[in-house]
Amino acid sequence: MAIDPGLRRLVLRTLLAAFPGTAPPRWAVDLVADGLAGHTLFGRNVVDPAQVAATTAALRQARPDVVVAIDEEGGDVTRLAHATGSPYPGNAALGAVGDVGLTRRVYQAIGTELAAAGVTVNLAPTVDVNSHDDNPIIGTRSFGADPVRVAAHAAAAVTGLQAAGVAACAKHFPGHGATVADSHYELPTVDVPLSVLRARDLPPFAAVIAADAKAVMTAHIRVPALTGAAPATFTSAVLVDLLRHEYGFTGAVVTDALEMKGAALAAGGVAPAAVRALAAGADLLCIGADVDEPALVEEVVAHVVAALDDGRLDRTRIEQAAGRAADLAAWTRAAAPDAAVATDLGYAAARRAVRVEGSLTDLGTPLVVQLVSSSTIAEGRVPWGLGPHVGGAEQLRVVATETDVPTLVERAAGRPIVLVGRHVHRLAEAPALIEALAAAHPVVLVEMGWPSPWRPAGVRAFVTTYGASHANGRAAAETLGLAG
Template sequence: MGTREGTITVGLDPGLRRLALGTLLGAYPGPVPPDWAVDLVADGLAGHTLFGTNVHDPAQVAATTAALRQGRPDVVIAIDEEGGDVTRLAHATGSPYPGNAALGAIGDVALTRRVYEAIGGELAALGVTVNLAPTVDVNTADENPVIGTRSFGADPVRVAAHSAAAVAGLQSTGVAACAKHFPGHGATVADSHHELPTVDVPLDLLRRRDLPPFAAVVAAGAQAVMTAHIRVPALTADGPATFSRAVLVDLLRTEVGFTGAVITDALEMKGAAVAAGGIGPAAVRALAAGADLLCIGAKVDADLIEQVAAEIVAALDDGRLDRARVEEAAGRAAALAAWTRGAGRAPTEGDTDLGYAAARRAVRVEGVLGELGRPLVVQLYAASTMAEGRVPWGLGPHLADVEEVRVVAAEADPESLRRLAGERPIVLVGRHLHRLSGGPELVGALAARHAVTVVEMGWPAQWRPTGVRAFVTTYGASHANGRAAAEALGLAG
């Protein structure tokens, strides 16, 4: 495949290398784009995705996007800024906006549009051109480890309405929306970052349950759709949807009618890389299936980008890829970039007050809160997904003169916590408590002999503990959700 000198792979046809680069969405480490990241953009790389490690503060992000544009003015600069539990701009503190589950629970599509317009305004002001959002999956599995609060809910009609509103709000600011994850990740009980999940359902169920939100965002003009690394046996046999023409061409383009750019979920994820035998082969298979812009992932350097480009060129040489297909893909990626530079869309200001107000509207209280005074707040440790990253969550930042302890549910001793609380009531805070190891047992043991209020900041499953004073649901764990919960409990500073 040739050897690499600087940012150019020796032995590759320059025209084919540029063509291959035009289908790739790279990434780089740190807050300052290294020279190779900018040089590859000048050589034809479609663009880069920004992750939390690339974000320190707004001024730095604006400088970053300006630096990338030095490589080429129409570079695609993408980010995962869903609000709620998935944020890159606010990864150090938590998002000032509630996520999709909270917005879906409120049920006000006009509010959803305004929240996404506010998010889009912030991104546009910083020079970001594509938001890898909204998540439009219908979350029908309470055990879903990767979607959950990122979804507008479990009802396809409600999810479709809010998804269309989110796209309209976001794109009104000139930031392209990328609806994800086609053909629907909401029924999975595995995380495609770590394995290949399976959704084994008949096509008619997929059409009724999972496809309506995608039809709605296509009708709303979504500029991009992201693929899912999930196996749907009725369509994909043993491989992921990302590698399936039946999914990307027959279903998405022909049946749903999408004409924009198809962006893959990160090819470094095991749901794709393992299935293909590596990131390079995964890129070839995704292009052959009908994908246009290939998101390599977060752990990327110049060598990896060159290796993937070289694999695409080799596939053009040996017949695994047709040149017309790659030219079509690069053309759609370029058209996406051109749309974001279109005239008539001025950046708007973000509105974090809107986010906090929306989070308050989402809080639901079952039972009686009463007067808590100064309770003992017990936050249960919950691992974050790779999509979320390690973003702070909970009531801690919002508490006024209230003691808080953090424990691992499966290792916590109920009697020790009761002694620590003394006469004070306990407020127990968790995420996805119904599936947290030791979580339901700890709640039950505490509630049997103590006044306990539970705050659920994850996906609101059907599980409810017995014996608790109240059960509070926030529909997410963003900074805004945490403040809203603290206010509802009368504990906010």
């Protein structure tokens, strides 16, 4: 059955799609002309700032108020610098420095770069309180484990981004920091009373709302006290009763990507997930990265229209959502960005975040060994480590489960060994390898992930960077005296 063009346009106004390649295909531009709220850019869409500016200009030719969104968190999650690593430290490093003015300036610098490239909404900052050391998806994306500190830096980040004319989208409501599962792959559960959420997870969201954040992103997590068996994204008690009524948020509620298993599995697919999210109070739906043709968008539209026909959705709810999405787009068009800031800002900030426990004397020219670790979907395959920053030191990459102490000692040939890793405490067999190596040879460990309380026995020094961005890597190399 044919869909009424006016109704199709209304539904499209609630959707954020995506497209492959470094220039928008015809269908992606046509959808914008037909009313699609906008597109999210991913690393696959980015070559350099000039190319991104051309891409966003092409989308604006279809409709001037198109929303162009991106996940540019700095630190370990970057799209603009996915080929090299971000020139800015991420939230964990900024939280460790503890200077909210610096956080504001870093985010203003990120916003200035985004605005120059034509991006209007940054799906950042992450304001989750990382209260679990083994959280597999938040970690260094968080300002820390202290709600008060996270709240202060979250507000500063929002202020900085929006001073540059880019709308901030704080995430992931009502808080993804206590999970031990990744919502890209499953539906995590945070089984705590609402009183714990209010004390631990929600203060940063109150802070960003007070700072006038233009958007808030939902979490695909289950909080039984609020959501029952469903994810927060599908729960009006979270999006309406808590976020809007209790916390007074009036901006756009944006979903996390609906193809993530935490949403899609719970609903039976992306299109049914879209219906449930709209019914719960979401305004702008992220279809996700895997939109290679218009068929998925049209499927979502058809499901929403069917839900309007059978009474699962009310037209006024869709009109309300489309209106909030339009308000978000209107704000970004009207915002006047401030001037750019110093180009070395991110590197200077990363240097301030480095912490050294122990002694770095007599390192000389060590053997630098990077422990191979996987990347999360949020991070993508972004380069990390000391690689481009080390002068004459020999470097190699090893898998902890595929090497041993004699092999590394022989390769070192009398030189100290600098081991570099991410989330080393949970990397298979790495803790035992490091402690055995340190018992036989001089070792320094550089932790570029979320630092746990674990400290390996016998190492000369434990160096924490609170992130693995290009800026963090350079800061670590400088601290070790290895920068070339």
